[in-house]
Amino acid sequence: MLAAGGIGGPLGRAALVVGLVGSVFGLLAAVTAARTGDRRVARLVIRFAWLTATGAVGAFVAMEWAMVTRDFSLDYIQRVGSRSTPALYNFAAVWSALEGSILMWVLVLAGLTAAVAHKYRRRIDDPMVGWAMATMFATAIFFFMLTLGPANPFAPGAPGVVDGPGPNPLLQNHLLVMFHPPILYIGYVGMTVPFAFAIGALVTGRLGEGWLVETRRWAIVSWGMLTFGIILGGWWSYEVLGWSGVWAWDPVENASFVPWLTGTAYIHSVLVQERRGMLRVWNLSLLVATFALTILGTFLTRSGILNSVHAFSESNIGPWLLSFFAVIVVVSVGLIGWRGDRLRSPGVIDSPISREGAFLANNVLFAAFAFVVLLGTVFPLVVEALQNRQLVVGEPFFDRLSGPIGLVMLFLMSVAPVLPWRKASGEVLADRLHWPAWCGTAALVVAVVLGASGWAPLLTFGLGGFAAGAALRQLVLATRRQGWRGLVGRANGGMVVHLGVILLAVALAASNSYTRSQELNLEIGAPARWGGHTFELVGFEQVDDDRRTAIKALVSIDGGQAYAPAITKFKSMGTNIGTPSVRTGFTKDLYLTLEPPVKPTSDSARIKVFVKPMILWLWIGGGLMGLGTLLSLFPGRRRRPTDPTSAPVAVAGGVAP
Amino acid sequence: MNRIKTRLAWASMLLVAACALGIGATRDSGPSTQAERIDAITERLACPTCDGESVYVSRASAAESIRNQVARDVAAGRLTDDQIIAAIADRFKAQVLLVPRATGFDSLVWIVPVVVLVVSVAALAGAFRRWRDERPADATAADEELVGRLLGAEPGTGRDDPS
Numbered sequence: 057m058l059a060a061g062g063i064g065g066p067l068g069r070a071a072l073v074v075g076l077v078g079s080v081f082g083l084l085a086a087v088t089a090a091r092t093g094d095r096r097v098a099r100l101v102i103r104f105a106w107l108t109a110t111g112a113v114g115a116f117v118a119m120e121w122a123m124v125t126r127d128f129s130l131d132y133i134q135r136v137g138s139r140s141t142p143a144l145y146n147f148a149a150v151w152s153a154l155e156g157s158i159l160m161w162v163l164v165l166a167g168l169t170a171a172v173a174h175k176y177r178r179r180i181d182d183p184m185v186g187w188a189m190a191t192m193f194a195t196a197i198f199f200f201m202l203t204l205g206p207a208n209p210f211a212p213g214a215p216g217v218v219d220g221p222g223p224n225p226l227l228q229n230h231l232l233v234m235f236h237p238p239i240l241y242i243g244y245v246g247m248t249v250p251f252a253f254a255i256g257a258l259v260t261g262r263l264g265e266g267w268l269v270e271t272r273r274w275a276i277v278s279w280g281m282l283t284f285g286i287i288l289g290g291w292w293s294y295e296v297l298g299w300s301g302v303w304a305w306d307p308v309e310n311a312s313f314v315p316w317l318t319g320t321a322y323i324h325s326v327l328v329q330e331r332r333g334m335l336r337v338w339n340l341s342l343l344v345a346t347f348a349l350t351i352l353g354t355f356l357t358r359s360g361i362l363n364s365v366h367a368f369s370e371s372n373i374g375p376w377l378l379s380f381f382a383v384i385v386v387v388s389v390g391l392i393g394w395r396g397d398r399l400r401s402p403g404v405i406d407s408p409i410s411r412e413g414a415f416l417a418n419n420v421l422f423a424a425f426a427f428v429v430l431l432g433t434v435f436p437l438v439v440e441a442l443q444n445r446q447l448v449v450g451e452p453f454f455d456r457l458s459g460p461i462g463l464v465m466l467f468l469m470s471v472a473p474v475l476p477w478r479k480a481s482g483e484v485l486a487d488r489l490h491w492p493a494w495c496g497t498a499a500l501v502v503a504v505v506l507g508a509s510g511w512a513p514l515l516t517f518g519l520g521g522f523a524a525g526a527a528l529r530q531l532v533l534a535t536r537r538q539g540w541r542g543l544v545g546r547a548n549g550g551m552v553v554h555l556g557v558i559l560l561a562v563a564l565a566a567s568n569s570y571t572r573s574q575e576l577n578l579e580i581g582a583p584a585r586w587g588g589h590t591f592e593l594v595g596f597e598q599v600d601d602d603r604r605t606a607i608k609a610l611v612s613i614d615g616g617q618a619y620a621p622a623i624t625k626f627k628s629m630g631t632n633i634g635t636p637s638v639r640t641g642f643t644k645d646l647y648l649t650l651e652p653p654v655k656p657t658s659d660s661a662r663i664k665v666f667v668k669p670m671i672l673w674l675w676i677g678g679g680l681m682g683l684g685t686l687l688s689l690f691p692g693r694r695r696r697p698t699d700p701t702s703a704p705v706a707v708a709g710g711v712a713p
Numbered sequence: 714m715n716r717i718k719t720r721l722a723w724a725s726m727l728l729v730a731a732c733a734l735g736i737g738a739t740r741d742s743g744p745s746t747q748a749e750r751i752d753a754i755t756e757r758l759a760c761p762t763c764d765g766e767s768v769y770v771s772r773a774s775a776a777e778s779i780r781n782q783v784a785r786d787v788a789a790g791r792l793t794d795d796q797i798i799a800a801i802a803d804r805f806k807a808q809v810l811l812v813p814r815a816t817g818f819d820s821l822v823w824i825v826p827v828v829v830l831v832v833s834v835a836a837l838a839g840a841f842r843r844w845r846d847e848r849p850a851d852a853t854a855a856d857e858e859l860v861g862r863l864l865g866a867e868p869g870t871g872r873d874d875p876s
Contacts, residue, residue, distance in 0.1 A: 297770070297772075298772060299769060299770045299771075299772075301770065304766065304767075304770050306766070404844035404845075404847050405840075405841065405844050406844070406845075407841075407845075408837075408841045413841070416837060416840075417837065420833045420834065420837050423833070424826070424829055424830050424833055427826070427829055428826045428829075431822065431825060431826060432822065435813070435821075435822045439818065439819070442818070443818060445808070446808045447808055447813060447819065448759040448808055448809075448810070448811055449811075449813055449822060450759055450766075450767055450811030450812070451756065451767055451770075451811065452756065452757055452811055452812045453811070453812055453813060453822065456812075457826055486719055486723065487719070490719075490722065490723075493723075493726055494726060496730070497726050497729050497730045497733070500730055500733045500734060500737075501729065501730075501733045503733075503737065504733045504734075504736055504737035508737055509737055509738065509740050509741070509742040510737075510738060510742065511734075511738045514733075514734055514737045514738055515734070518730060518733075518734065570742075572746070572749065573746065573748045573749050573752055574746045574747075574748045574749075575747075575748045632772070633772070634772055652777070664748065
């Protein structure tokens, strides 16, 4: 039975072919409908979108089935499957290597294609929707071809294999592995939708603000998912990797962060276009950059040319991804050039001291930040290509450059929300910034009283307080005017997101600057005191099963509950994996790791203790960002017709004809 | 009067902030433990076998052995942080420095971001200047009179069709 193979392989391959056929015909139908306006053909687009989605869902289910039934006839299952992996991690093992993660990309993309087709089903014969669908289908074709070609998850494996090593041990010891990758992918792949509408707008020449309004929510939801996914990744790193950090500037982290930066720039500058009709080329470029960078990032990290903790083994999908990246850039730049005359914006920005001026400064900063991260990520490649030597660009480089950029961003977050459109006088600024500035001063004074030191963290606390004051001022004024509606809508939800970002920044500054650590040689019955806490080794616990041997040191903190940092040896891998144990608190975390070598027969253990301030506030900040994103999706106050605007006001239900 | 009050308020606030910053930023944060010194040093070293991770982050055996070497050097207490790093960089012929040097080709990784930032700020400043110059001049009395006359003569034709 095993040698003959399960049904997962043939079913999966068939489903992928169905998906590919659906997207090819979808592309043909979408282009035909967009060019001829034929309603019957246009309606076919919806059907093909569903067919594409069905193919993708079928393939994913087949893969899960093969994984759950341990169908070792497939090469992929031989590499990441194992009879001894617990059910939950086995389920998540589907996306633990290259082919499965591309399959997940296909699933998300096909799902989004169907969702867009469904959302615009009544306007499917609108050429802009048609071209957007065509773009979605074209992208889907590319990814289906990847899964049928160089990243085929259903390729048959060597005969006679009855068990495998299972997924990377690091992917087998925390629940977050279930959530971090899928959520990140939804955000990452979700950027395809605004990109597709941008292409639709360029092809049809309807470059007014209509397409922006169409894609506003898609962009915000994708951005929110990407944010959430990145933060979950930080959480996972903290809880699993044992070096007590949340972010290592690893190439894969950077590959998700760079599109996040350009996406963040976009959701800010899009407001300028909606309000003033300006920055059209810039906004299109940001969307193209965001989408293209997701592909470039995937190329850098999935082709094996850069290595990192996330990187999968070498594969030959590199040239495919690079070619696709080139096509995206050439087509988009070509279209923008072709439509150059229509993209000229009618307005001018009167003064740098204005809301739009601040948004522009924000954009320059975000774009520069994205460039710096990208440069640091690819620089080793450049050096290797040109000078044939190895070079590592690591955390200290990124920390050094991102610190000042982050501080300037906090300053902008303080000033921008109080700035009026058009221009501001010094008096208005002095008045509106008065109490936010006192908030900043108060934060600074409190930090100093509590013993904080160092320029960078103190500036972060001060500017953080300033920015929080500005965000709270906006929220207070809005709720005073409009009641609960003052908390929803983009401007107000955005302020809640800002509060989350500020919390994150402050918590990162505190935990990076004031972490204390010490290695303690603990002996049973002899408590050691350090950092204001007592640590006592109370014993060892050994867990032995057919998969691994785990040794846990039980350490009681302050005579209370015992925490259990562990070292696990996976039999299939032969590697030691350390697992930290964390006592979480509102002001600080105590983070314990067990240091090798470990002899459970002895009565002593080397325990490394980190005292990390404010870590919990990272996750609270992340949650606040998520909440703010949700709030910003609710419609806020309608703009009064008397408000000054030079861009057309959004018409309910769609674009002006 | 009001203006003076506002200025005084801002000045006192800035004074308080500057004092707090001055006190906090210049004070000594106390001695660091040996473990902290080891962490600070290993954060600047790349694990030779695991591309991109620092010795501090990595749990690989090569990183473990470098960490032990650093721990021994720190415990001996004879060398400064930079000397320990230099000694390890000498021992491993491969690149183990996580911070690219600011010399030769490698310095580009430091220079290019600065150049990009300067150029983009300059471009932004240039754009603002252009916008300021392009801005239509304020209407003169003669303009307003002309518009008034036209609007008065043929109502509704004096404006562009917004579509």
